[in-house]
Structures are given as structure tokens and as C-alpha cells.
Amino acid sequence: MSFSSIPILDLSEARNPATKPAFLDSLRHALLEVGFLYIKNTGVDEKLIQKVIEEGKRFFELPDEKKLEIEMKNAPSFL
Numbered sequence: 001m002s003f004s005s006i007p008i009l010d011l012s013e014a015r016n017p018a019t020k021p022a023f024l025d026s027l028r029h030a031l032l033e034v035g036f037l038y039i040k041n042t043g044v045d046e047k048l049i050q051k052v053i054e055e056g057k058r059f060f061e062l063p064d065e066k067k068l069e070i071e072m073k074n075a076p077s078f079l
Helices: 011-015 020-034 045-063 064-068
Strands: 008-010 038-040
Touching: 008 011, 008 020, 020 064
Parallel strands: 008 038
Antiparallel strands: none
């Protein structure tokens, strides 16, 4: 894996038939070659994004035993 910057993908390009193929190529590259990416123009409200970030912080501040109460290792939809 070699890259010089985090891939930034514009989700609005996925909604446009003219740019969708290039978007999908970029998405595939980011996921298979880099392993992560940043998506912009998601259409998700900024207030919701901030709420999710805050809830994530609260979760990771919990003691391990509390986090293990919701462990999903045996869930069929969890790899």
C-alpha cells in the first residue's frame, strides 16, 4: 500500500451518470489500495454529523466492560 494523500471522493459525482464511472473507479482504488477515504458532499446535515462524532467520543470513553456488553462478534451481519 503506497499513497501520498488520503483519497477524497465527492459523493455528488456518484449521482451524475456522466461522472459515476470515474467515481466508482476512484472508490474501488481507495478501498482496495489505500484502505480508507474521505467522502465530501454527502448531503448529510452538519448537525447530524456533529452529533454522531460526539456520540462516538462518548462511546469510546466508556470502560471496556461496558463496550463489551454490545460486542457483535457473533452477529451474522458482522464480519
